[in-house]
Amino acid sequence: MDTREGSRTAVLVCQARAVAHGRLAPDRFADPTASALLEPGELAAVEQARSGVPPEGWGPRMEYEFLRATAEGLAPRTVAVDDAVRERLHPQVVILGAGLDGRAWRMPELAGTAVFEVDHPRSQQDKRRRAAALSPPAGQIAFVPVDFTADRLDDSLDAAGHRTDRPTTWIWEGVVPYLTRAEAAATLQALAKASAPGSRLVVHYQAPSLVASLGRPVARAMRRLSRQPDPMAHEPWRSAWTPAAMRELLTGQGYAVARDTDLLTLAGALAMPVRSRRTLGSGRVLVADR
Ligand SMILES: C[S@@+](CC[C@H](N)C(=O)[O-])C[C@H]1O[C@@H](n2cnc3c(N)ncnc32)[C@H](O)[C@@H]1O
Incomplete structure (x- = not known):
């Protein structure tokens, strides 16, 4: 990612949660922190998508449809991780690669929990500035700056007070695609080392998809032509995993897979109408225990 500013994909998925809030699966999904973490210019796109009225011009229309489709994926993904x-x-x-995740603020269940937000130093700086707009977190929160491609996750967590003799729930949501296979494997190895028996790992990852691999370069070219900002410009996807390969990776580190479900199935369980069926079909949420 571009290390001069915070993650733009973190802003995109936060916008998507703000679009989904109160509109998609409202009896199961809610994220009131999402809009509070966004800046005025970012909120304008959210309001447009929430209005359901497409803007004029093919560039803005493309952005509108992209945000709408991203929101469809974020509602089931968030519910699956929360559950x-x-x-x-x-x-x-x-929370690994926490971005603008609002769980530490919006989940009252975490009142007695020590939450560690791990993220790239630039993204974390940006998050801390934005989070000043939120009410206090439910429980304890520690910010741990880590670049997964350069820093030691286990040492950084240790220094922040994480205990390896107590079980941890690890949330690894929307981050694996931005790491190479080797970086993802190294991150997993470090977290497994810091996982007491009973720990749980929740991973959101992308399975290989022809539609996604062909669609992303086309979307990039269209954005360039229409001079629309590209949230993925400095954050390309670097790895996709088949469910079998992901299972093998986790099993090798002592985690047993409890379930691994695609977002389309998760959306179906929420009785959510879905237009971007192919996009949701390749995103997956896996839960594993140690
Ligand atoms: C798409 S965002 C997901 C944010 C959050 N997990 C969510 O679902 O809302 C990707 C996140 O991965 C983080 N990330 C990407 N590469 C990273 C790296 N090498 N080291 C640390 N964090 C990284 C970014 O900073 C960003 O917060």
């Missing part, structure tokens, strides 16, 4: 966290409430939650 996995609630199911086994551990004394520690580590």
